[in-house]
Amino acid sequence: MSDDAAKPLILWFRKDLRLDDNHALHAACRTGRPIIPLYIREPSSSGTGPLGGAQAWWLHHSLASLTASIEALGGTLNLVSGDALDVLGAVIKKTGADTVMWNRRYDPPGIAIDTRIKRELEQQGLDAQSFAGQLLHEPSRLKTGGGTPYRVYTPFWRALEGAGEPPHPVDAPRKVEFGPELAASETLTSWKLLPTKPDWAKDFDEVWTAGEEAARERLADFLDESLDGYKSDRDFPARQSTSMMSPYLALGVISPARIWEETRGLDVPADDLVHFRKELAWREFSYHLLFHFPKLPYANWNDRFDGFEWSNSETHFRAWTKGMTGYPIVDAGMRQLWKHGFMHNRVRMIVASFLIKDLMIDWRRGEAWFRDTLVDADPASNAASWQWVAGCGADAAPFFRIFNPVLQGEKFDRDGAYVREFVPELAALDTKYIHKPFAAPQSVLDKADIRLGETYPKPIVDHATARDRALKAYNAVKDAA
């Protein structure tokens, strides 16, 4: 027996901050060799992009939770910042490790980094092993009959259904043999991931608890209380009826295969179950698109939109970000985002439609704002969804599908509970006018102590006028080659 058997291996954590259903960890344990858990803080210049402010907060707490889980098993999560290849090289040199294991990531810059690392390590005679698990299926696996990537969601969903059940998750190991802590390990606080404006994220923890245990509890509560009726209830932002899994999925604190597994065999209407699974499939579709069209985060998927004349009104953009547009459902959504690092899905569509169609501001500015302020910021879902609303994406809503913020409010926030929660200056307004204070008689406004233009803004654009303007601008590009 050679002493190779005792050589440690590096388990490189990335967007898989979990012990459950972690195929790299599972494989590492099976080798019987000491494991060195490592998280590398890669510089944004490496191409992985700047870490959004809200997600930095979430990453801090998720890493703290993973550290605690690993410590409970007798190990340490080593934290090292720097270029990933340099860090891995240094750790290998220091520890004598000859193997690196990780779970694959699917954002194009991440893929490029990993491909290079794998090649370099193998050239040095080292072993680099990557595993699946961030998605239900590898993005290259599902193909149309013609062998091309899917461009339309429904056939993609059918293919996903027809691809057989996703792999069963593997449980977290009960025992792990760890290698020694690295001398180079840094402290989490030294990374300064928490926002420097302490008042910004102060309310995030009203809604978000980091870590695997919290994710599993939240999932269990959702499946127990909200899956029955999910298909219709999910559209009402004042109801607690969506799964809230996206922040956990974004950093891999829970795996999609685990979520899928937990939905098996439940006694709920098939419609509700399928609809929830279809939301997981939208995430898969987004990654499928990003994988096959790496420019998704910044280039119009449909390049006919390259000639679209966007507005560059900074005043309008700022009013949108602050939730001061004068349309209550839009403002409530933008303020929920600022307060909790999250926004209900229905409202995301409404505010995105408002930015793109009513303000005619480039979807990329909205995408960037969401990337910075969403705890669940995800390169695939965020980019694909903005392009979807803009009408320039794959299987997108046609551009002329323009949300009316008043009607959307009245339809999905009938009693105004959502608006009243996040736009407190309108809380006392008569329900009849809660989504259109600008149409309320003076006496009604007086009664609610609202002075339009002072305590709450007048609409920054007239929706009907803005709608016509957007349709005209669209007509100018729609017949272009």
Next chain:
DNA sequence: AATAATTTCGG
């Protein structure tokens, strides 16, 4: 995962 305008339906 839409809305507004227009036409048809039912009384």
Next chain:
DNA sequence: CGAAATTAT
């Protein structure tokens, strides 16, 4: 004549 269905954007 208002509601529901259809159609254009």
